[in-house]
Amino acid sequence: MTSLTAICTLLAVGILLVILAYIALHGIGSLSFRFLIDSPRPVGEGGGIGNAILGSLVLLGLSSAFGLPLGIAVGIYLSEVGKGHFAGVVRFIVDALTGVPSIVTGVFVYAILVLPMKHFSAFAGGVALALIMIPIVARTTEEMLKLVPHSLREGALALGAPQWRVTLGVILPAAASGIATGAMLAIARVSGETAPLLFTAFGSRFFSTYLDRPIASLTVQIYNYALSPYDEWHAQAWAATLVLMTLILGINIMVRFLARKRF
């Protein structure tokens, strides 16, 4: 029976390697420096994903600016401040929010931001991604804060420090590396999100950093190119996928090694 379970595991790892191999093989062909900095062009004229990379960075920056502080604050609330029923409710809601399909987040942000503003915008895209980040960051922050030994809290309180100084000055720094890992994983997670951007950030074929206008992103560009009927754009979709996967795998592997150093 051991061999049966081993085969299951091998198959899963095999599929991972097959997917990564296909991305590397198909993607490397169209990859060039020009491709990374150029903006999209009509079929037959090459073009690149420079605007999409810039757009993704803008969206990630925006979502981190909203999502990280709020997520960490919720984590602190759950671990250090909240007690009783309401904290239980918040914890349950945060967990449930993790399970909300990202497309629904997109519809929600469309309803509250895009409809009133009457146009798609990078801002709306950033908010949608932030909503996905918050529960992830909150839960990892809570878990990391709970790992900090209780004696540290008691020691600091015994020295006469008020709770806010104990939490921000002693507990948070002690858990900082773990919280940073969680934040990086959250960024990796949202950098691959497509569904919530389809009708918030929408996409664009030009370089743009305006927050009130539609903005391109790597994932939406991959989606559009993959569904196009042109072989050239298919090749570009693979190359853009390679760029995206390099970023995401890079973060994941880095986090893995940082985490190992810690424990």
Place this chain on the structure above:
Amino acid sequence: MSATTPGNMAYTEKHSHWRRVLSPTGNTGDAIFRLLMLGAGLLVVSIVIAMVIALASDSMLSIRQFGWGFLTSSQWNPIKGEFGALPFIYGTIVSSLIALLISVPFSLGIAVFLVEQAPHYISRPVGFLVDLLAAIPSVVYGVWGIFVLAPFLRVYIEPPLAKWFGWMPLFQGPITGIGMLTGGFILAIMVTPIISAVVRDVLSAVPESQREAALALGATKWEMIRVVLVNGAPGIAGAVILGLGRALGETMAVTMVIGNRPEISASLFDPSYTIASAIANEFTEATQDLYLSSLVELGLILFLVTFIVNGIARVLVWNVTRKTGGVGRAA
């Protein structure tokens, strides 16, 4: 530390109940700090409430027009203004069930291998690789699905299925590689790392003494694993339901391989459509108010269903992993 209020004794008499709840130490900085963190918690709760309100109010038009008939009508015709969600509900449920059918045995096998059988120097790196499957974005699965998985299924999997099981309505009709079966397959790959990760946590939480007791009673290693699986059964059920929740809401990869045709067909080879992919595909095209409202109502249905499904899963998993927390096996 200039914010410290002097006189803790006097404070308890003078200040209101709420002040005491916010700052048991009577420190103004603490009160502000606790208020801010509480505010963050409140904000998250209000986001979810706002989601329900926004989705419900924007789908009011469609709810008024169709009522419960929205759920049971299979007519989806934007040109005639007829909107029924049944084909999407059907497609969502069937593709998710196919995914679970394929993925659950594999996930259990992976979890048992990594927690119970493999030595540490294998289970750690291999576990990381399995987890990496969950890090691959949906759209990347979609790209791989259209260009690699769909042609593979069309050539190597679907013809034999049609040949051997063609007498069943499930495996009849033209073979294109794009359809319900491919959607189910890609979902299976996507939920496997999620289910297996939670099952690993659940198995790790089963107390070591259970294993020792089983072995001491003369159980073989495999019988011992059965004891562990039975012990973790509620948590495993939770893991499966969690995978279901994920599969129900998965959008991009499914949209790219399922064919996107709002029809209910018995054959798994035929194109289908899911709730999430309908929203992704048609939202920006919906020009009439009723059309948009119907799509938002689809979103509301998806939100409520996944919320309930995830809630059930969390309760099941929490019960197992929290009760025995700390005395289980180190994963």
